[in-house]
Amino acid sequence: MIFCARSLLTLLFLFSGLMLNAACAAEMRCGTSLAPNALPTPKNQYGEYECRKAPIDITDQASLRRGAAMFMNQCASCHALKYMRYQRIATDLSIQPEQMKQFLQLSQAQLNDDISARLAPDLQIKIFGTVPPDLTLTARKRSPDWIYTYLLSFYSDPSRPLGVNNAVLPDTAMPNVLDALHKEVGDQAFKARIGDLVNFLNYTAEPQQQKRKIYGIFVLLFLFIFLIPVYLLHKEYWKDIK
Numbered sequence: 121m122i123f124c125a126r127s128l129l130t131l132l133f134l135f136s137g138l139m140l141n142a143a144c145a146a147e148m149r150c151g152t153s154l155a156p157n158a159l160p161t162p163k164n165q166y167g168e169y170e171c172r173k174a175p176i177d178i179t180d181q182a183s184l185r186r187g188a189a190m191f192m193n194q195c196a197s198c199h200a201l202k203y204m205r206y207q208r209i210a211t212d213l214s215i216q217p218e219q220m221k222q223f224l225q226l227s228q229a230q231l232n233d234d235i236s237a238r239l240a241p242d243l244q245i246k247i248f249g250t251v252p253p254d255l256t257l258t259a260r261k262r263s264p265d266w267i268y269t270y271l272l273s274f275y276s277d278p279s280r281p282l283g284v285n286n287a288v289l290p291d292t293a294m295p296n297v298l299d300a301l302h303k304e305v306g307d308q309a310f311k312a313r314i315g316d317l318v319n320f321l322n323y324t325a326e327p328q329q330q331k332r333k334i335y336g337i338f339v340l341l342f343l344f345i346f347l348i349p350v351y352l353l354h355k356e357y358w359k360d361i362k
């Protein structure tokens with residue numbers, strides 16, 4: 121009886137932890153004002169704007185590779201991924217050596233180097249007034265949905281020094297670097313490209329997550345199966361005492 125009550129309590133404890141986690145994840149907001157010509161974002165009951173759902177899938181290697189290429193070409197001039205090495209990306213995402221060579225050439229880096237921004241920090245301060253943040257862990261700090269919504273929320277604002285503003289991060293110092301791509305490919309394809317990019321940033325925030333999720337299923341399976349002999353053993357030990 122005591123055994124059962126304890127197991128129930130443990131399960132309840134685990135379950136409430138999971139619920140709390142889900143509730144916290146649902147708390148993410150993407151701003152309180154919507155820019156006049158940014159893509160529309162749904163409003164929740166508090167009058168705040170929900171983040172858009174980023175189409176991320178850690179098992180989609182092709183999407184991760186497209187995201188990596190986009191990051192190297194469009195973002196790595198300003199942003200670093202200092203907790204990530206080129207070598208790890210090449211191995212995890214099975215990137216072809218020729219493409220890896222291209223990435224390295226762009227940054228004048230070696231395979232074992234970590235990914236630093238191509239512009240020097242003092243130059244960045246002169247241009248933007250700030251050093252663009254390292255993006256390795258941003259998907260964990262802000263959430264993938266936040267980054268996705270942020271990248272889709274630039275709008276032109278002549279009152280800003282660079283002529284652009286952002287509905288999610290008002291008065292952002294970041295230029296709308298993807299504007300040309302947006303105009304070239306159109307809304308739908310642009311969203312898909314941003315999806316790949318966010319998928320990649322979600323991977324860099326926790327590269328081992330794919331393995332962790334697979335191991336997690338095996339661990340839970342093992343625990344459930346292990347419960348049977350433990351329960352039978354328990355009955356055996358206590359049968360004379362009760």
Ligand code: HEC
Binds near residue numbers: 198
């Ligand atoms: C020309 C330089 C430049 C480029 C290129 C650039 N950014 Fe930025 N980015 C910035 C600056 C500057 C900031 C800081 C904005 C601020 O704090 O006001 C920033 C901020 C951000 C943030 C907000 C981070 C946070 O936690 O506040 C994200 C996310 C981001 N950039 C993603 C990207 C992605 C993805 C790309 C590639 C498509 C990219 N940026 C390309 C300059 C750049």
